[in-house]
Amino acid sequence: MGRALLSLSAMLFLGVGLGMTLRHGLDSLWTLGLVATLAWLLVLMARWQVRMVAEPLGQLLSEARPMAIEDLPGAWTALEQENSDLRERAAREDHLLRSMMTRLEEGVLLFGASSALESFNPAAQRLLGLGAPLATGMSPLEVFQDAESPVAIQRAYLGVPAEWRLERASRVLRLRAIPFAPSGSTTGVLLTLDDITRQEALETTRQKFISNVSHELKTPVTVIRIAAENLLDERLSEAGQASAQALLRSVDRLALLLGDVSELSRIESGALRLVPEPVDLAGFLASFREDFEARYAASGIQLALQGAFPEGTGVVVDPLRLSQILENLVSNAVKFSPPGGTVGVAVTVAGQRMQWAVSDEGPGIPAAEQGRIFERFYRAAGAKAKPGTGLGLAIVKHLCRLMGGEVTVESRPGEGACFRVTLPLLPVQPSEGPPSR
Ligand code: ADP
Numbered sequence: 001m002g003r004a005l006l007s008l009s010a011m012l013f014l015g016v017g018l019g020m021t022l023r024h025g026l027d028s029l030w031t032l033g034l035v036a037t038l039a040w041l042l043v044l045m046a047r048w049q050v051r052m053v054a055e056p057l058g059q060l061l062s063e064a065r066p067m068a069i070e071d072l073p074g075a076w077t078a079l080e081q082e083n084s085d086l087r088e089r090a091a092r093e094d095h096l097l098r099s100m101m102t103r104l105e106e107g108v109l110l111f112g113a114s115s116a117l118e119s120f121n122p123a124a125q126r127l128l129g130l131g132a133p134l135a136t137g138m139s140p141l142e143v144f145q146d147a148e149s150p151v152a153i154q155r156a157y158l159g160v161p162a163e164w165r166l167e168r169a170s171r172v173l174r175l176r177a178i179p180f181a182p183s184g185s186t187t188g189v190l191l192t193l194d195d196i197t198r199q200e201a202l203e204t205t206r207q208k209f210i211s212n213v214s215h216e217l218k219t220p221v222t223v224i225r226i227a228a229e230n231l232l233d234e235r236l237s238e239a240g241q242a243s244a245q246a247l248l249r250s251v252d253r254l255a256l257l258l259g260d261v262s263e264l265s266r267i268e269s270g271a272l273r274l275v276p277e278p279v280d281l282a283g284f285l286a287s288f289r290e291d292f293e294a295r296y297a298a299s300g301i302q303l304a305l306q307g308a309f310p311e312g313t314g315v316v317v318d319p320l321r322l323s324q325i326l327e328n329l330v331s332n333a334v335k336f337s338p339p340g341g342t343v344g345v346a347v348t349v350a351g352q353r354m355q356w357a358v359s360d361e362g363p364g365i366p367a368a369e370q371g372r373i374f375e376r377f378y379r380a381a382g383a384k385a386k387p388g389t390g391l392g393l394a395i396v397k398h399l400c401r402l403m404g405g406e407v408t409v410e411s412r413p414g415e416g417a418c419f420r421v422t423l424p425l426l427p428v429q430p431s432e433g434p435p436s437r
Contacts, residue, residue: 107193336362
């Protein structure tokens, strides 16, 4: 209030002073008074401005300081609590993981980013043999002491899961390696070990049993066949003739089944050895056409043979087994073709692969059955009326695997089927030229 009165009187003094100066001219005393008043007013205004900024700032500071200080102990306690909760949870999870790993029947090993063993469970040590103690930091070669495992583990580091078997301490183990990528990129490889000794022993017994039974049955079946043929040569009544014919048909089916069963068991048991040799593709196709025409001339089914490969192309393959694969696929294609239909056989050689495609114009295979037709004895519902053992495609699948390749099928019901066999090309040895057939 006092300052306002003073300011008002200073302004009045300034106004009167200015008026007097204009009327009577510049007087040094008046001028001095005017300058002093002006300076005083400026100081007043400056102080007023500073107060406008300082007051809210002071208020802010005076409010903030007590609040932060008051809250600090509470916030600190909450932080400590949260920290101890987290530590407790981590310890609980660690304990859970350890007890799970300890109780697991399967062996588990983790290799870290530098291909060194980071952790393993007791089952892994038990399965790999107590005589070779595991220790963190070991390399895959030190852990497994074989040539195959480090290669498979290296592949898993590159993102390709792998599965292989290992014989160790009179046990057969199945190893599976999967890329370990908890945060996106692969930082390790996780390995599981299963003891498949018993499974393998059972499988070997099954295969031996089937192989022995089919072998033992071959001779009596041949004897029955000869007897049936002799009967047909006899003067028999009509009914006798019909019975002898039926006997011959059944014996033929049985002989076919026995042949397929023993062939499959030979492939599955590893008894069948491939004999790869250089083969001239053009010559192979020419004899393939001859065989087809000799065998299926009566069926009226046409063969459309195509080969897309440079002239004189030689490949290294077991010709007998390749013919067996094609014969199985082609006999199915002919069997399911409509009268007068065409069976297509096309071969392409590109890069490191050779592909054979066998197609037909038959009824095709429903999508739901396509995954099952390669199983032993599986015959699609629509095929029961046709002759067959249900073993042909299983033989094809196993032969393809044995040759390092695969067989796939594409089909739409009503639009035929196309089976594709893809085989790797083995390198032709420089000394071996394609044979002239
Ligand atoms: P099968 O002796 O019965 O022919 P395969 O193992 O060769 O035995 O074939 C299994 C089943 O796959 C056949 O019974 C049939 O249902 C189906 N199949 C195979 N090839 C063809 C084809 N070209 N067209 C239609 N179905 C097929």
